[in-house]
Amino acid sequence: MSAPGSTGVGPLGREVDADSRARTHLANERTFLAWLRTGLSLIAVGMGAAGFLPFDLIPGFPYVTIFSVAFVVSGACLVILGASRFASAANSIEIGNYNPDATPMFVVAFVAALLGIMAIPLVFLLR
Secondary structure: OOOOOOEEEOOOOOEEEHHHHHHHHHHHHHHHHHHHHHHHHHHHHHHHHHHHOOOOOEOOEOHHHHHHHHHHHHHHHHHHHHHHHHHHHHHHHHHOOOOOOOHHHHHHHHHHHHHHHHHHHHHHHHO
16 A cells, blocks of 8 residues: 555556545535435425425315425435446546546535425415
């Protein structure tokens, strides 16, 4: 094992700074934890909406149920996506071939915007 701050040769024949590699892996872990927190927050909002909003807010249409389930499913998917990205990034960091992918960011932004749009009728119906 190398001493802290020393360099070695990585899998692709490039020099690797052990401290830099460790910082990169720790940043990857913090990023996963942010995905996890966000996913758990969405799940909590969905559960809260299911528990506290009136069930028959729109008679004959289960809007609150759909809204709540959308939040819970989005949160669970976000946790899975975060774990997948964590594993992929960790592997890429190890082999020295990390290439960021912006597609998940656009998907998450779209889902968050969609959930926000779904919340607008609730604001009017609850006032």
